Amino acid sequence: DAGVIQSPRHEVTEMGQEVTLRCKPISGHNSLFWYRQTMMRGLELLIYFNNNVPIDDSGMPEDRFSAKMPNASFSTLKIQPSEPRDSAVYFCASSQTDNYGYTFGSGTRLTVV
Amino acid sequence: AQSVAQPEDQVNVAEGNPLTVKCTYSVSGNPYLFWYVQYPNRGLQFLLKYITGDNLVKGSYGFEAEFNKSQTSFHLKKPSALVSDSALYFCAVRDAGGGFKTIFGAGTRLFVKA
Numbered sequence: 001d002a003g004v005i006q007s008p009r010h011e012v013t014e015m016g017q018e019v020t021l022r023c024k025p026i027s028g029h030n031s032l033f034w035y036r037q038t039m040m041r042g043l044e045l046l047i048y049f050n051n052n053v054p055i056d057d058s059g060m061p062e063d064r065f066s067a068k069m070p071n072a073s074f075s076t077l078k079i080q081p082s083e084p085r086d087s088a089v090y091f092c093a094s095s096q097t098d099n100y101g102y103t104f105g106s107g108t109r110l111t112v113v
Numbered sequence: 114a115q116s117v118a119q120p121e122d123q124v125n126v127a128e129g130n131p132l133t134v135k136c137t138y139s140v141s142g143n144p145y146l147f148w149y150v151q152y153p154n155r156g157l158q159f160l161l162k163y164i165t166g167d168n169l170v171k172g173s174y175g176f177e178a179e180f181n182k183s184q185t186s187f188h189l190k191k192p193s194a195l196v197s198d199s200a201l202y203f204c205a206v207r208d209a210g211g212g213f214k215t216i217f218g219a220g221t222r223l224f225v226k227a
Contacts, residue, residue, distance in 0.1 A: 004156075031213045043157075043203065043217040056214055091156055095213065101147050102215065104156030 006092050006105035013112055018080040021108045024073055025094030033102065034067055034077050035091040043091075049075065082112045115140045117206050117218035125224045126194045134189040134221045136204030143209040146187040148178055151201040151220070160202075163187060164209075174198070194225045 005024040013019050025032045033048040047057040049069045057067070064083070069075040079086055089109050093102035116139045126132045138144055145164055149157040161172025168180045178189045187204060204218040 033213075033215075035217075042219045045214065045216070048213055050213060055212060093157075101149070101159035101162050102157070103159065104149075106154075106156045 004092055004094050004103050004105035006090075006108050008108060009106065010109045011111070013082055013110075015083055015112055016081045017112075018078065019082045019086075019110060019112075021077040021090050021092075021110070023075045023077070023092030023105060025075070025092070026096075026103055027073065029094035029096050029103070030072070031095045032069060032075050033093045033095070034075070035093065037089045037091060037107070038087075046077070079110075082110075084112045087111050115206050115208055115211070115214070115216045117204050117216055119202075119204055119218035119221045121221050122219075123222045123224065125226065128196050128225055128227050129193050132189075132191050132194045132198070132223065132225070134202050134204075134223060136187045136189065136218060137185050138187060138204070138206040139185060140206055140208045140211075142211065144187075145207040145209050145215075146178070146180060147205040147207075147215065148172065148176070148187075148189050149203045149205060149217075151203065157203060160189075194223075196225050196227050199223055199225045 007022045031050045034046040036044045046059045047067045052069045067077045089107045091107045093104045095102045118137045147162045148160040151157045163170050163180045171177045176191050201220045201222050203220050205215050207215045
């Protein structure tokens with residue numbers, strides 16, 4: 001298995017532009033998580049899905065952020081419009097059951113200028 | 114609500130010496146506890162977990178952790194540190210009855226000096 005695959009690895013965009021981050025979880029994992037990592041705030045859970053259904057999106061910072069999981073093998077995190085304070089590393093992770101650890105992707109480093 | 118505290122921002126250890134990275138947690142129910150390691154420019158990697166059973170759990174790369182319910186702690190340990198263990202370590206907790214939501218600590222940077 002290739003693990004959790006995220007794309008792109010790096011994204012530089014101008015303030016106000018739309019940004020879409022993509023994630024392919026491990027086949028057979030039924031839960032998917034989006035985290036954001038910054039020096040100031042550490043790892044923050046943004047949203048998670050179970051069986052493609054959003055379960056908890058209380059960590060999504062504001063309406064500019066949205067996430068979808070149209071099927072078991074794909075998820076997107078969209079920021080529209082982007083702002084410089086959104087600059088961070090965004091991680092996707094997937095898990096098989098609730099007593100398993102997560103498998104993380106390599107992350108997308110987002111820079112908004 | 115769940116929370117995790119890693120009281121040390123950084124731990125410095127000489128190669129060959131034992132290491133301990135501290136973690137305390139708070140959950141309303143029974144805890145599932147995890148340790149992850151992050152190397153530069155990489156995602157987090159799972160090291161070990163405590164779900165139930167023996168309080169001492171063993172994981173990858175010779176690491177182990179001890180669950181202490183009375184002290185609500187889950188400290189990470191290794192008998193003999195390697196320079197290659199230098200990385201950022203995260204403790205994480207999930208409420209066993211609270212679904213999949215896992216909360217991570219702020220991380221502890223481990224430096225192992227040759």
